[in-house]
Amino acid sequence: MAPRQKRMLLTVDGSQRAIQTVRYAGEEDAFKGMKIVLFHVFNSIPEAYYDLEKEPKSVKVVRHVRSWEVEQKKSIRKYMDDAKQLLMDAGHAETAVDIKIQNRKKGVARDIIIEAHNGYDAVIVRRRGATALQNIIVGSVTLKLMEKLNFIPVLIAGRKPLNKRVLVAVDGSPCADRAVQFVGEMLGPHEDYHVRLLNVIRGGPKPDIDLLEDNGIGETGEVFKSPINILVNAGFPPENISTKTVTGVLSRAGAIVNAAHGGDWATIVVGRRGLSSVSEFFMGRVSNKVVQAGRKDTVWIVT
Template sequence: MKVLVATDGSKYGRWAIEWVAQLPLAVKPVVRVLHVIDVAGLRAPFMVQPVIAGTERYIQQEIKRMEDSAKSAKKESSALLSSLGLSGTVTIDRGSVAPTIVRHAGRGVGMLAVGSRGLDALDRFMLGSVSTDVIHHAACSVLVVKEAARPLKQIVLAIDGSPASDKAVRFLVRNVAPQINGPEEEPVNVVVVHAMPFLKYPEVREAGKAIVQRYADKLAKAGFQIQEAPKLGKPAEEILKVAKQHKADLIVTGAKGLGAIGRALLGSVSTRVVQHSACSVLVVR
């Protein structure tokens, strides 16, 4: 799988690279690390005439600082790839951060890894907002990294029976090894959670249980250890509760759900989960 990692030199960018190395992927990834320099972002609307305003000298100094920082980040990322045993390259590009990342993520990339936060506003990266943009616009699956990498033992899979959920399950089956460090180790545990709204009809609860069991059977057949968690309540809240209860290392969800008619709205749910989860989140496309 081709994996793109967006970094800005912050710890979140380093964590994103380390997460790619830590994931028990079935096939060793080919990694490209991307650092974006957003020069245009330095010129706020009131600086359309920087020379007249007398600020151009300072802007040029800031551009030089950003370029030096990018070179340093490139060197550090290259060294990190090597130390982690990952094959790949490091690229520096210019442009608006989120659109540039999305453009690079469309070139045959299977997964994009990005930190949930970056450096401060003065560094013009603001990965907090960038991560939100890319989960909405990237053509590939997006891993939003919240914390330092650790062995992936506990996954919470949020499903609603939609085609997006089918894609999430296929991603796990095809790309994630069900055992850590070989078949002699414990299987990766997957908690399959599906939240249905509070309705008085027992058929609704039974339908939710049937959906959970259907996906659980597919994952169990692939070699994962499974726990089923059909829930009643608001989807995002229930997903986050299950993740906290099971001390999840990663939440996996589809990018979109059944929509208003299906009462799932995983498109908005995935955004809320990314924003409020304590652990990293993989949004699958």
């Protein structure tokens, strides 16, 4: 029996920033062959507004609004068609890209969350959308999605150019193992990806650069054994896996981002919850801080 085709929910809001997210999905070779659903929540005019039609003096205004709404729908449809074409130009089959435009029901974030329950393997978003202020790193919709999409991996597309080097933070927790498993499922069939497993241990009054260790997979600590086995079983050549332990740092998130930048790892993968996290507590944890600190990085958050 052929394996089930993976399904990715790619959220777009009609902005140029979202088009960059579409380009990311097109450039990421691991997504080739997957079903990608381009999903847009359309902010239509509230039905209550049309009650004005009952007022003779308001008829012209309502007609103008209806005409505006029709034009907006035409505009977003063209935008979505152009986004689909970008994916096709990048090598995705026409049948592998679907477009779904939905009138807003409960709110943009809540509508995306509801859609995400429909058999997807991950949700692709961007830090900021069309209306984000310049000094805001993560927009309000994305923040809500990061917090509430706790049942599915969230892939946050960054602006850094893609490569096939992936940094995965591990700490021996079940969630970290699931993050590694997700990487294996997504990238394992592709032999040209390299993965660095990173374990960060806090402690000490200041970072101590001398306590950085680079290890080949032949000399690894206990924390790396399970992740390495997961990756090898997923198809990664052992020579494409490396490990690093960082100790004596004040910030795990800062150490993860610094390691990604120092080694030119374009994608950072973190588990939503680590060994010390409370079950339902997310905001302010390591994964959120990585998204904030690595503002240009692509970050995958895995539950």
